[in-house]
Amino acid sequence: MATKKLLMLVGDFVEDYEVMVPFQALLAVGHQVHAVCPDKKAGDFVATAIHDFEGQQTYTEKPGHRFTITHDFAAVDAASYDGLVIPGGRAPEYLRLNPQVIALVQHFAQHKKPIAAVCHGAQILAAAKVLEGVRCSAYPACRPEVELAGGHYADIAVTEAVTDGNFVTAPAWPAHPAWLSQYLALLGTRIAL
Numbered sequence: 001m002a003t004k005k006l007l008m009l010v011g012d013f014v015e016d017y018e019v020m021v022p023f024q025a026l027l028a029v030g031h032q033v034h035a036v037c038p039d040k041k042a043g044d045f046v047a048t049a050i051h052d053f054e055g056q057q058t059y060t061e062k063p064g065h066r067f068t069i070t071h072d073f074a075a076v077d078a079a080s081y082d083g084l085v086i087p088g089g090r091a092p093e094y095l096r097l098n099p100q101v102i103a104l105v106q107h108f109a110q111h112k113k114p115i116a117a118v119c120h121g122a123q124i125l126a127a128a129k130v131l132e133g134v135r136c137s138a139y140p141a142c143r144p145e146v147e148l149a150g151g152h153y154a155d156i157a158v159t160e161a162v163t164d165g166n167f168v169t170a171p172a173w174p175a176h177p178a179w180l181s182q183y184l185a186l187l188g189t190r191i192a193l
Contacts, residue, residue: 088119
C-alpha cells in the first residue's frame with residue numbers, strides 16, 4: 001500500500017470524536033495526516049466539543065479535549081495532498097467563511113481527489129459549491145444546505161455512510177466504521193488481516 005498524504009481541516013469546537021478518531025485511525029494504517037486550521041501553525045491547538053444524542057430534539061454539547069495542529073495552514077499546498085478530511089462540529093459554520101478554505105476544497109473537488117466530510121462538514125462542501133448532483137449525507141440539520149447547493153441529501157442511518165464519486169459523507173461520528181472503510185477504499189488502502 002502506498003502511503004497517502006491527507007489534509008484535515010479543523011477549527012475551534014470541531015467535534016472531538018470526528019477529529020480524534022479519524023486522525024488516529026488514518027495514522028494507524030500508515031497514512032500521513034496534516035491537521036491544519038486557519039490562522040494557526042504546527043503546535044497550536046484547537047478546542048474540541050463533544051456532541052451526544054441524549055434524547056432531546058438535537059444533540060448536546062460539552063467541552064472536549066485539546067487537539068494539536070500538526071502543520072501550518074499558511075504553508076498548505078493543495079496539490080501535494082492525495083485526499084481531504086472535513087470533520088464536523090461547530091468549526092464548519094465559520095471555516096466556510098474563509099476564502100482559502102473554500103479554495104482548498106474546490107481544488108480537491110476539481111481534481112477528483114477523495115474527500116470525506118462528516119456531520120456539519122457538509123456546510124463547507126455546500127459553501128464551496130462542489131455538491132451539484134452529489135449524493136451527500138450530513139447531520140440532518142444540514143439537509144437544507146446540501147439541497148440548496150444542488151446536492152441530493154442522503155437520508156441514511158446515523159451509523160451509515162455514502163460514497164458518490166470522490167465524496168464520502170456521513171451523518172455523525174457513529175458512522176466512523178462505515179465512512180472510514182469507504183474512504184480507505186477510495187484511497188486504495190488495503191488492510192490485510
